[in-house]
Amino acid sequence: MTVGESAMHRVSMGVRPIRTRLAVTLVAYGALALVTCLLAPLVGSTTISLSRAFDRSIPFANNVDAQIFFVARLPRVMAGALVGAAFASAGVVLQALLRNPLATPFTLGVSAGAALGAILSITFGAALTLGPLLPVPLASFAGAFCSAAIVYAIATRPGRPISTSVLLLAGVTLNSFFSALILFVQYMGEFAETYRGLRWLMGDLDVGGFGPILSALPLIVIAFVIFALLSSSLNVLSVGTDTAASRGVNVARTQRLAFVSAALATGAAVSLAGPIGFVGIVVPHLVRLMTGVDHRIVLPAAALFGAAFLVACDLVARTVLTPVEIPVGVVTAMLGGPFFLWLLIRKS
Amino acid sequence: MTLQVERVAFGYPPTGKATQSFSLVDVSLSIQRGSLTGLLGPNGCGKTTLLKLMAGVLRPHKGSIGLNGRLLAGISRRALAKQVAVVPQETHPAFDYSVLEMVLMGRHPHLGAFQLEGPEDIAIAQDSLAATGTSHLASRPYMTLSGGEKQRVVIAGALAQVPDVLLLDEPTASLDLAYQMEVASLLRRLNRDRGVSMVLATHDLNLAASVCDSLVLVRAGRVLAHGPTSEVLTVDMIRQLYGVEADVRFHETSGHLTVVPIRHVP
Numbered sequence: 319m320t321v322g323e324s325a326m327h328r329v330s331m332g333v334r335p336i337r338t339r340l341a342v343t344l345v346a347y348g349a350l351a352l353v354t355c356l357l358a359p360l361v362g363s364t365t366i367s368l369s370r371a372f373d374r375s376i377p378f379a380n381n382v383d384a385q386i387f388f389v390a391r392l393p394r395v396m397a398g399a400l401v402g403a404a405f406a407s408a409g410v411v412l413q414a415l416l417r418n419p420l421a422t423p424f425t426l427g428v429s430a431g432a433a434l435g436a437i438l439s440i441t442f443g444a445a446l447t448l449g450p451l452l453p454v455p456l457a458s459f460a461g462a463f464c465s466a467a468i469v470y471a472i473a474t475r476p477g478r479p480i481s482t483s484v485l486l487l488a489g490v491t492l493n494s495f496f497s498a499l500i501l502f503v504q505y506m507g508e509f510a511e512t513y514r515g516l517r518w519l520m521g522d523l524d525v526g527g528f529g530p531i532l533s534a535l536p537l538i539v540i541a542f543v544i545f546a547l548l549s550s551s552l553n554v555l556s557v558g559t560d561t562a563a564s565r566g567v568n569v570a571r572t573q574r575l576a577f578v579s580a581a582l583a584t585g586a587a588v589s590l591a592g593p594i595g596f597v598g599i600v601v602p603h604l605v606r607l608m609t610g611v612d613h614r615i616v617l618p619a620a621a622l623f624g625a626a627f628l629v630a631c632d633l634v635a636r637t638v639l640t641p642v643e644i645p646v647g648v649v650t651a652m653l654g655g656p657f658f659l660w661l662l663i664r665k666s
Numbered sequence: 667m668t669l670q671v672e673r674v675a676f677g678y679p680p681t682g683k684a685t686q687s688f689s690l691v692d693v694s695l696s697i698q699r700g701s702l703t704g705l706l707g708p709n710g711c712g713k714t715t716l717l718k719l720m721a722g723v724l725r726p727h728k729g730s731i732g733l734n735g736r737l738l739a740g741i742s743r744r745a746l747a748k749q750v751a752v753v754p755q756e757t758h759p760a761f762d763y764s765v766l767e768m769v770l771m772g773r774h775p776h777l778g779a780f781q782l783e784g785p786e787d788i789a790i791a792q793d794s795l796a797a798t799g800t801s802h803l804a805s806r807p808y809m810t811l812s813g814g815e816k817q818r819v820v821i822a823g824a825l826a827q828v829p830d831v832l833l834l835d836e837p838t839a840s841l842d843l844a845y846q847m848e849v850a851s852l853l854r855r856l857n858r859d860r861g862v863s864m865v866l867a868t869h870d871l872n873l874a875a876s877v878c879d880s881l882v883l884v885r886a887g888r889v890l891a892h893g894p895t896s897e898v899l900t901v902d903m904i905r906q907l908y909g910v911e912a913d914v915r916f917h918e919t920s921g922h923l924t925v926v927p928i929r930h931v932p
Contacts, residue, residue: 336782417760478679547779554771556760563723565827566747566775611761614782 336614343615347622354626355399358633359391363640389527397525397590398632398646399625402597404538404587406605406624407545408580409598410617414552415576416482423584423598426485426577427465427492432588434496434503435461437515441507454518455530455589462585465492470577479559480573521594521647523632534586541583544575545617552576552613594628594647596654601627603661668831668863669697669720674729675887676715689715691887693729697831697865702857704878704895705867708908711884713867717833720865722746733831747775751824753834757816759808765819766804769794772826787826794825797860798852814845818852825856832856832864838873846870850877871912871925875899883907899923905931 360368364386370376371387378384408423416425423429439457469492473485500519504512525531551572554562563569584598601624602616609615628646631653635646677688689712697703697720705713718724719731722738731738733749741749751772759768772794773787783791795801798818803811808819817837824832834853838846854877856862868874874881874895881898883890885907891898904912904925911931917924 335785335788340782414760419760550774550777550779553763553767554774557763557768557771558754558757558759560718560723560752560754561757563743564721564747564750564752565771566744568743606761610767611763612767 336612339609339612339615340618343609343619344622347619347626351399351622351626351629354629355395358395358398358629359387361633362386362391362636390524393525393528393531394523394632395629396528397523397531398629400531400534400538401523401587401591401594402601402624402626402628403621404541404583404624405594405597406601406620406627407542407617408583408587410602410605410613410620411545411548411552411576411580412598413602414556414613415480415573415580416486417556417558418482418486419603420599421486422595423580423587424493424593424595426469426489426581426584427496428462428469428489428581428584429588429593430493430496430500431465432458432462432585433519433593434500435459435464436518436589436592437500437503440515440518441503441511443511452530455533459585459589461496462581462588465496466577466581466585468492470574470581474574479569480577485577517645518592519647520645521592521650523591523594523628523646525590530590534590537586538583541579541586542621544579545583548572548576548579549613549617552617556613592647594650596650596658597624597628600650600654600658603658607661668699668701668734669865670732671695671716671720672730672732674716674719674726674731676712676719676724676726676728688887690719690726693884693887693889695882695889695892697863698880699830700857700861700863701880702853702864702866702878704874704881705865705884706869706871706874706881706907707884707890709869712887713884714835716884717752717835717865717867720831721750721752721833723752744775747827749829750831750833751827751829753817753821753824753832753837755836755839757820762807762809764804765795765800765806765808765811766791768808768819769804769823769826772823775827790828791822791826794822795819797825797856798822812845814841814848817841817845817849821849821852821856825860825862830863832862834864834866836868837866838868838870846873853877871899871904875923875925876920896923899925 366383366386370381371383373381405423412421412423412425413419436454436458439454469485469488472488473480504515551567554565554567555569555572559569602620605616605620605623609619631649632646635644635649672694674690674693675688676690693716705716707713715724719726722743725739733741738746769791770783770787773783773790777783792801795804798821800815800818800822803815803819808816811819838849841849850873853864857864866878878895880893881895882892883898883903890907891903899914901912901914904910904914909931911928913926913928914923
């Protein structure tokens with residue numbers, strides 16, 4: 319083989335067409351998510367019979383297996399899949415937008431805003447409802463919206479690219495400020511309310527039915543459509559804003575859409591299940607190790623892997639100390655923290 | 667005629683009422699089709715700003731810029747990127763893209779929002795890698811390359827845009843002598859073989875003298891001189907431009923002018 323031939327050979331080795339890679343990714347990660355979501359409802363502190371759960375001849379009121387499957391476990395698994403997918407893909411988008419691999423969905427203060435909303439609602443018992451929406455999710459979504467709006471207003475100027483350093487600093491500052499307000503509200507509150515607030519902060523996928531999932535679903539679906547639309551531009555944007563502009567990307571518009579869609583997915587997911595940490599940073603990094611860094615591959619892979627990851631973590635949370643359930647946020651952080659440190663050590 | 671810059675003024679911040687300082691005061695110049703033009707001037711004279719204006723990344727506050735007879739302001743970002751490509755001084759991707767992925771991003775303006783690159787795009791990327799002598803690096807992570815390799819890969823990415831005009835911002839600034847010569851001969855070859863018009867901002871007068879057929883000298887936001895290299899690169903012009911006394915003479919072996927700085931003249 320001549321030098322020229324070997325060069326060509328290596329080039330063709332490097333070219334696995336994006337179509338093939340995308341198809342393989344969707345099938346492999348889709349299968350993983352599907353299998354996890356199908357198996358998870360079958361496992362738990364109580365053993366259930368699937369045939370009995372689906373037996374229509376037994377009245378639902380008398381069918382304990384069906385009640386556990388459809389009321390307790392299935393909504394929980396669906397919430398886990400939706401929230402895991404939302405946090406993981408929002409993490410990917412924000413890491414590209416901020417050109418910072420350490421960004422998380424919570425970096426921009428969205429989760430702290432949501433938490434403040436939830437804690438205020440819990441502590442002062444605001445009974446505000448909107449259709450099927452319960453007061454706590456509603457208040458937390460309002461909090462997420464307000465904090466995102468504040469950060470956005472600070473970091474954007476008309477017709478100019480977003481200042482990512484201002485965005486990052488504003489988000490981090492707002493996070494601390496809201497955390498201080500949360501501590502203040504909790505300190506002033508009654509013990510029972512403080513405890514409920516604390517439990518909310520630990521994250522919980524026991525959403526209590528399909529209603530809350532259906533309320534969050536449209537927002538997360540809208541965010542996912544925008545993610546898909548942006549995925550190719552995010553590649554160029556993560557190389558540099560001037561490079562992106564000279565490659566035909568409308569930088570200001572892409573950044574705004576990325577921020578708004580990531581905040582939407584995060585806000586909806588946080589108001590559904592609380593601020594479950596580490597999914598938004600561990601999953602994107604793990605997926606990049608396996609699939610490479612092209613956002614057109616990483617985004618769907620992270621969404622599907624995030625779904626499987628959170629459902630699996632919740633399975634551990636439900637079963638590891640039976641009959642006691644530990645909050646899923648504790649499991650993701652306990653698995654995610656050391657794992658992330660290991661990644662960092664391995665890289666350096 | 668390819669690029670026509672007419673009476674352009676620009677100041678920072680780029681938008682808003684209170685413009686603090688004007689980076690470019692009144693700049694007019696034209697870039698001929700197929701030419702290789704050097705953009706010279708002291709630090710802060712507005713070279714990079716002028717390149718960004720010509721790339722459409724910034725919009726002029728006054729004046730206008732035309733590309734092949736059409737105003738830049740009336741051309742969409744995507745359409746413009748099919749005609750004008752930029753090679754920045756340095757490129758630091760946030761993630762560990764492979765060389766081939768970096769070059770394929772040059773196809774971005776040619777693809778729709780949900781369109782994935784096809785065999786034709788890959789062929790163009792491979793051709794660009796071959797033209798810059800980087801085919802053997804295709805599957806390597808970009809971040810592991812040396813400075814000279816990186817710069818050639820970035821130039822390959824710009825070539826994958828298949829532009830009429832290539833704007834380069836000090837492409838040899840951080841390179842050692844061997845890589846400088848390599849990039850210089852690459853630019854000459856691409857200009858000659860592909861007919862790509864180039865504008866090259868540089869501080870390296872000898873590089874400019876060896877590759878550029880014409881020069882634009884910019885000082886304090888205005889054009890000091892604009893013309894063929896042999897006419898513009900003179901002792902007098904260098905003194906006016908940099909406040910430096912230099913020796914300029916024709917070098918027999920290399921076949922172009924050489925500049926040897928002698929002393930600073932206050």
